[in-house]
Amino acid sequence: MITIVRKELADYFTSVRCFILFLLVLLASAAGLYAAYEGIRGVDISTGFVFINLFTTRGESIPSLVTFIGIFVPIIGIALGFDAINREYSTGTMSRILSQPIYRDSVINGKFLAGIITLAIMMATTLLIVSGFGLRMIGVPPSAEEIIRLFIYFVSIVIFGAFWMGLAILFSVIIRNLAISLLASLAVWLFFGFFYTMLIVPAVAKTVDMYLVLLRLSPNTLFDEATMAMLLPQSRGLGLLASGEVSYMIPNPLPLGQSLLIVWPQLTTMIALAAVCFAVSYIVFMRQEIRAT
Secondary structure, eight states: OHHHHHHHHHHHHTSHHHHHHHHHHHHHHHHHHHHHHHHGGGSOOTTSOOTTHHHHOOOSSSOOHHHHHHHHHHHHHHHHHTTTTHHHHHHTOHHHHHTSSOOHHHHHHHHHHHHHHHHHHHHHHHHHHHHHHHHHHHOOOOOHHHHHHHHHHHHHHHHHHHHHHHHHHHHHHHOOOHHHHHHHHHHHHHIIIIIIIIIIHHHHOOSHHHHHHHHTTSHHHHHHHHHHHHHOTTOOSOSSOOHHHHTTSOSOOOOHHHHHHHHHHHHHHHHHHHHHHHHHHHHHHHHSOOOOO
């Protein structure tokens, strides 16, 4: 499997696709820094969390960095996984790979692990860029709790990206056409990101509890709640809190342990969703017939 991981990482980091994705990451980092520069002076610092405001503060016309991350992570996951398997079929290299002393499961495992590593490097780069330039901008070093919160947020990003990558790999396994595989992955992203939360849930839900339950069927909602719990500790619960409402709450942030208790169900659910998508991909791929071409 290590051989497949190295090969995929080499392909990723020498491809135009990865260059474009890294460019998007750098643009998101720059936009997030500019938004923090515009809005950081209006942030209430009485909560004691100054450094993590770099990631959650929005500018006058630019969203915060966490907003950009919530949009770009599914795109990156889909871009890294939509052709992971069917590309090998279309180019006729799958039978050549398996003719080597390589187990079949090492192929899909290696591709998934290489994609996760690439995603983690991209997101770590974003957080480090914003942290480095933001530290010079505000002149306030992060506390130990803020570092832990950022690390848990980074873990949640990787898990969220793993779900979308697993979903894209699933479509790559069951759909041989590259374009259709990409469109199917993007269709699911658009469904959960826009149509489900903005149209279907408000139309179906009759009560507040039902509204929350239906919202939490979306992986995007789970990630947003995990982000709020880690980076907005002054919000003392999850649910129907809009970003503008947080500024009116009494600045009494939850301790790290309580935030972890709140975010744990969201992280566990996202891990389960990612595991299910990859497990189905693994089973289907292992049962497929591969012919020499």
